Amino acid sequence: MKSKNVQSVIKRLYASGFPELYDIEYLLGLEKERDLELLFGFADKVRREFCGDGIIVRAIIEFSSFCRNRCLYCGLNRHNKNLKRYRLSKEEIMAAVKEINAAGIKTIVLQSGEDDELDVFWLSDLVREIKGNYDIVVTLSVGERSKGEYMIWKDAGADRYLLKIETSDETLYRCLHPEMSFENRINCSSALRALGYQIGSGCIVGLRGQTIPMLARDIMFFKEEDFDMLGIGIFIPHENTPLGKEPLGSMDLTLKTLAVTRIVTKNTHLPATTAIGSLGGTIKALNAGANVIMLNFTPEPYRDLYEIYPGKNCLNNESLTNIDNLEAITYEANRWINYSAGDSLKYKHTLCAFE
Ligand code: SF4
Structure with a gap:
């Protein structure tokens, strides 16, 4: 095994086109405050080098809380009978x-559970109407569908697609996602890429049964698949799910996963996720490699009903204050708000190693 000096491992990981799993595992296992400062500080430098200091702002509309699945960690699972469901018109x-357009935001994410009632042409008409009226990028996040449906939405003008793997460990994936298929998840992702979508994935840190080697393999998977966007979330137990009594995920481990993902994947768009934000970690995430923030424009009274986990908080409750809060956060992080569409950086940058 090679040297385990923290700095040398970080630099080796940064410089290598083919990172070693044991280096990633080593960094995910760091605990001393000084070591974490080194790791987060380096990730912050990599973020600045490849993505700049602008925090890209995106807007999300959660348009249906119906879901046919029963993911063990998610409050939208179909067995949660305590949740009032809705679909937006x-x-x-x-x-x-x-x-969103009036706020100057250039990316809109249309998200829902895997809603069996979602009509493919209703959504393509919606995408067409948005693209016809506004100069705005449309990201879809509506789960696993057929390649034909993905194609129809692409033809209508959809630009990007989010389909998180949550864990790249097939056995753990099967435990957490009854009736779902790991293979189909991967196939959907490949189909989306083949159709020309910019695609996003990501994982949840702190899931029952998850280990550091599994998280390290998640990061390797992210590197191999070269995703345009990656959301690193933290597990927050929801009482109306089978994992409701499990402990909250570790914020430190989540930030380490984010930081190592930044160092390994370089120019991927990495949000300070809503889950991290709901635990007060937005600034920490922005200082550990994140370069994107998502604002929630789901109208009231529906916003609180999209309860994937309790206390979900996209910075706050109404649009104007959202922007105000975002300005406060960017100021505190010594950054600025980037109102551009924030397209994928995957085709633009070449590696330039630090001294
Ligand atoms: S994680 Fe997604 S697919 Fe799973 S239950 Fe929740 S909304 Fe449905």
Whole structure:
């Protein structure tokens, strides 16, 4: 085994096109405050080198909370009978899009559970209407569908797609996602890429049964697949799920996963995720490699009903204050708000090693 000096491992990981699993595991296992400062500080430098100091702002509309699945960690699972479900009308969504456009935001994420009632042409009409009326990028996040449906939405103008793997460990994936198929998840991701979508994945840190070697392999998977965007979330137990009594995920481990992901994947867009933000970790994430923030424009009274986990908080409750809060956060992080569409950086940058 090679040297385990923290700095040398970080630099080796940064410089290597083919990172070693044991280096990633080693960094994920760091605990001393000084070592964490080194790791987060280096990730912050890599973020600055490849993504700049602008914090890209995106807007999300959660338009349906119906879901056919029963992921063990998610409050939208179909067995949660305590949740009031909703679907937004096209008019409600377009009103939110108008608000997003007025706020100067150039990316909109349309997200839902895997809703069996979601009509492929209803969504393609919606995408077409948005693209026809606004100069705005549309990201879809509606789960596993057929390649034909993905194609129809791409033809309508959809630009990007989020489909998180949550864990790249097939056995753990099967435990957490009853009735779902790891293989289909991978196939969907490949189909989306083949159709020309910019694609996003990501994982949840702190899941029951998850180990550091598994998280290290998640990061290797992210590197191999070369995703355009990656969301590193933290497990927050929801009482109306089978994992409701499990402990909260570790914030330190989540930030380490984010930081190592930044060092390994370089120019991937990495949000300070909503899950991290709901635990007060947004600034820490921005200082450990994150370069994106998502603002929630789901209209009231629906916003609180999209309860993947309790206390979900996209910075706050109404659009204007959202921007105000974002400004406060960027100021505190000594950064600035990037209102561009924030396209993938995957095709632009070449490696330039630190001294
Ligand atoms: S994680 Fe997604 S697919 Fe799974 S239950 Fe929640 S909304 Fe449905």
